[in-house]
Amino acid sequence: MPITNTTYAFPIDGEFRRIHRGPILANWQKAAHAKGFTIVGRAVSHEHLVLGCKTCGSPTLKRVSVVRDHNPECPHCIRTRRENAAAGYGATLLGPDPKGKRHYGLYELPCGHTDRRQHKRVETAAAGGHKLGCGVCLKARHAAEAEAQGWQLIGKAERKDVGYRRYEHECGHLQDVTIANMRHGDVDCAGCGESWTCKPSKIYLLRFNLPEFPVTKLGYSNNPEFRMRQVQYDPLVTQGAVIRDIPVPTGHQAVRIEKALHSFIAASWPDLLVPPDNFEPHLRTISEIYDRRAEAFVSDLFDAVVAGWDPSSGTPPF
Ligand SMILES: [Zn+2]
Ligand SMILES: [Zn+2]
Ligand SMILES: [Zn+2]
Incomplete structure (x- = not known):
């Protein structure tokens, strides 16, 4: 862009603006200073001023009325703030919203996908407020x-x-x-x-580290890994693991064996049951949680089931 005596020699908000000649009134300058800016000059028309941001030093175009009567904001500082918030979340602010909405921007999310997001939601996410789903x-x-x-x-x-x-x-x-x-x-x-009740299933044994103590969960699912991940509110805290699973020919049998195992444990070692108050803040389940000491014992019961023991038979496994 040529430097002329009619155009500012530097870009203002990304564009080279026409100089508007005229005085800068003292009350404008006073208002600008009070709001974090210095008036650098006038541009475009008698209604506009070029402000210099006292925080980042960048020039920005504002209406006289905004400087005088409102709270002008520096778009460059806002952009930097949004870029930093995005970076803190592992995302990148790529540019303005392709659909032209002022409160939205185009972001590259931590997973690598690109999508529109509300700026405010990215900033809340960066502050730990919530997750930015993709x-x-x-x-x-x-x-x-x-x-x-x-x-x-x-x-x-x-x-x-x-x-x-x-x-x-x-x-x-x-x-x-x-x-x-x-x-x-x-x-x-x-x-x-x-029917899922006719499809193969598994009886599983899971372990979770509650903040106070580790616990064990016994249950059935055709996919214990999924179940283990799904039951945790925060996997970083509870660090779930599948300790063991044994195959059962059908979901129907799995339900029956699982229920019988719970009754057997409750009758034999009732003190292994963990009260719901202890695990409900951490796990999406309402029962079937045992003390960690149950792990070896339940594993022995699994061996017995594999060897042919029917836990609903009423006969002891060993
Ligand atoms: Zn600024
Ligand atoms: Zn994604
Ligand atoms: Zn079908």
Whole structure:
């Protein structure tokens, strides 16, 4: 851009602006100073001033009325603040919102996907307020969870319920299922009649480190890894692990064995039961949590089940 006597020699908010000749009134300058700026000159029209930000030194164009009567903000300081917030979260502010909304920007999220986000939400996320979910990653996760169960994620559910998605079964039948039920394989196909209760399942033993003490969870699922991750509010705190699982031919049998094991433990070693108050702040479950000391004992019960013991038979395992 040429330096002329009609244009400022430096960009103002990214553009080379026309000089407007005229006095700078003392009350404008006083107002600007009080609000963190110095008036550098006049530009574009008699209604505009060029301000220099006292914080970052950058020039910015503002209306006289804004300087005089309102609280002018420095767009360069705001941009820096947003860039820093994004960086603190592992994201990058790429530029303004492609849809032109003032409160939104285009961000590269920590996962590498690019999406529009409200600036304020990025700043709250950086301050630890909440997470910035990624729609693409979420969809990929739901698709993978469905695939693990022999279903394919098609998209939005036909029914109007945010918890549901539409899936296609291996047999070709389409059906609405809740995301949570699909994750755990708790889904019966209305097309071919395949029922989760007839599909192979597992009895599992999980370990979680509660802040006060470690605990053990006994349960059934066709996917103990998923179950272990899903049951934790904050995996960084509880650091769940699958200690062991044993295969059971059907979900139906798994329910029966699991229930019988719980009754057996409750009758034999009731003091191993952990009261819900101790684990409810950390785990999404309401019962079936045992003291860590139960681990070896339950593992022995698993061995007995594998060897053919039926925990509902009433006979002792060893
Ligand atoms: Zn500034
Ligand atoms: Zn993503
Ligand atoms: Zn089917």
